[in-house]
Amino acid sequence: MAVIITMIYYFVFLFLYLSDVISGVSFVVILLLSLIILSTVLIMYWKKRAIKRKFMLITSLMALLFCYEMPLLFYDANTHAVYRYIDPLEIYKGSGIYLLGVNRVDFQFTENKKAVIDLLNKQQMDYLNITKINNSDRYGSKNRQILKWFHLGKSDVDQMRDNVKQFLGQEDGRINEFLNSETIEGSSAGLGLALTGLIMRDDLQNDLKIAVTGAISETGDVLPIGILKEKMQIAEKAGFSLMIIPSANRKEAMEIQKKLNIKIKILDVAQLDEAVLLINELNGKSK
Incomplete structure (x- = not known):
């Protein structure tokens, strides 16, 4: 019962934090004060076995929660994100498939949008x-x-690598070189990489200039x-006139x-095979 109450207590403040009612510093300080109080009670009742056992459990739980949330102290400073232009990238020259990336710069301790603009x-x-x-x-x-930090689970980039490899049936040096770049984040290049891989091995032809964005699953x-x-x-x-996006x-x-009155022709696909058919149609070809 004590563990359940402790978790409810924790989730109440987590909810307040995620709702922007309290800051990360306040959330972590609340957990720290709670840990101090529990530790004090534990010391006071150390000789009473039943109470000691109960408070050791919930104190240990609070200590774990505090350690898990403590890194939030370093994130409160980031107040605004600025998105900047990056040239679309064609990783295989002549493929006509251009990957779209965005440069993100986080600004710290800025009061409002006007301060960032200044x-x-x-x-x-x-x-x-x-x-x-x-x-x-x-x-x-x-x-x-x-x-x-703890190498738990796959990163978005590693998952994208596996999904592209699964679709193509093999690895490609140029695709791996692109994915090994330290600037690559997220998984939105998956669709473009898979289409590029098909073009590199002559399973798909494209004579057009197409901007492509979209993540892919293992099943395409x-x-x-x-x-x-x-x-x-x-x-x-x-200067693109065509752009493929997820449906x-x-x-x-x-x-x-x-x-924004954007004039580009937006084409959407739900499957990789659908994207292949679309590119063939755009090029006036049938497979």
Whole structure:
């Protein structure tokens, strides 16, 4: 029962944190004070075996929760994310398949969007979009970093590598070279890499210039991606007339296209095989 109460107590404050009611520092301090109080009670009742056993358990649990959440102290400083232009990348020259990436720069201790814009103007930095970082974003970043520290689970990049390999049936040196870059994050290049791999081994021909974004699953499903607005802006700025996206992002893409008056022809696919058929149709070919 004591463990259940402790977890409810923890989740109440976690909910308040994720709802942006309290800061990461406040959340961690609350856990620390709770740990101190429990430790004090444990010392006071050390000679009473029944109480000691109960408080040792919940004190140990609170200590684990505190250690797990303590890295949040280093994430509170990040207040705004700035998204900047990156040239679309064709990893196999002549493939016509261009991967879309976005440069993200986190700004610390900035009060509002105007303060960020002033800093960007002083540094003469162009940007596509500025977003406020909320506690949910910070919490996700913290959890991903912990998984990375302890090598638990696959990173998005490693999962993308496996899924592309699964679809192509083999590894490719140029694709691996791209994935080994320290600047690569996320999984939204999966669709473009799989199509590029097919072109490199002559299983697909493409004479057009196409911007491509989309993650893929092991079975070839095309999965939704984030930062779509900025990727569409980059594709337009780079002069593309065609852009392939996941079908799951179609509604969002149509809204962005209307709002920003983007002239690119947006094509959506739900399966890798569907993307292959689409490229063949665009090139006036049938397989």
